[in-house]
Amino acid sequence: MAIRYPNGKKHTYPARLNQSEKRLTDTTFSNRGMTLEDDINTTNSYYLNRGIAVIHKKPVPIQVVRVDYPVRSAAVIKEAYFRQASTTDYNGVYKGKYIDFEAKETKIASSFPLKNFHEHQISHMKQVESHGGIAFVIIRFSHLDELFFLPFQALYTFWRRMIEGGRKSIAKEELLACSIPLKLGLSPRIPYLDAVESIYF
Template identity: 60%
Template sequence: MIINYPNGRKFVSNTTPSSEKQTKKISYSNRGMTFEEDLNETNQYYLTHGLAVIHKKPTPVQIVDVHYPKRSAAVIKEAYFKQASTTDYNGVYKGKYLDFEAKETQNSTSFPLKNFHEHQIEHMKNVLNHNGIAFVLLRFSKEDEIYLMRAADLITFWNRMLSGGRKSITKEEIKSLCISIPIGFQPRIDYLKAVDQLIEESL
């Protein structure tokens, strides 16, 4: 099956021999899970313990070529990952609607705004207009530091860029405005404690 990403590149299935896969798996486990996997594990912990219901939204796929070798079976031959129109995660916590995006960077001194898209900013504006709680989780990969930034602050930095200002958010600005989230064990990224602060601010 051929799957194409939004930029036109084709998804290539990994055909690495099983012995090499095993080696890669060991190497991968040594350097830890990805940001998305950590968040998904955290959300599963929240769900299992009855704390919140938060899920990652599936990436929309446009199917363009389907074969029917049998009447009862369809085989997708070609599909495209479409550009998501909203953010990555949403759910419910303490009766509040949560909507957020998770981004990371290899930079150590700033967070590039190119990591975000106009439709995501507009979506977060709409969530705020309906009294929902919107934010972004920012991860500095090299330092393994994670911060929660309120959507309102992100929108301010976005507007600064549109007005001709810098195209990134400095680390100093992030440290002064955002809520630091420590890395734990269970759950890995306990961001609900930071969300509690946002809820208090909204009262």
């Protein structure tokens, strides 16, 4: 079923990507993370179509090993592997500022495990901030469908605590104190730029 925005515009995901990801989801991750990703992609399309921001999800990094060329115009990749992303999933520009973020969700109700982030993602976001960019994460507690906007600086405080031997997660009450709750809407679905606006502008 085609989703239509209140403005009458038809929402379309890149058809083939969506198809491939759906298949992957079906076979491997049991829908883990897809809802959040879909919601963010829908949000980014909304921001793009309304002329609010240009923010895209980066393609999944894949190492291609073998390609067949039955005809020159139709290369078929026959052997490839998923690689670990070296940066975050989303980036772009909003009001001239560089925006960079990652979205993660957990099924745990009382805390958010920091192992959801890779060390190179943390160091990437740290570099982004040191160059004047805006870095943050969107965290979803899937159990109650709660969403939080956590600025990188806050995330980094919890990350450092872990590195120094402290707890390996962010307690829910800590998150409530350091983040901005994001309320799911229709357009945009996840109004994360409102949080960006309130913190950085």
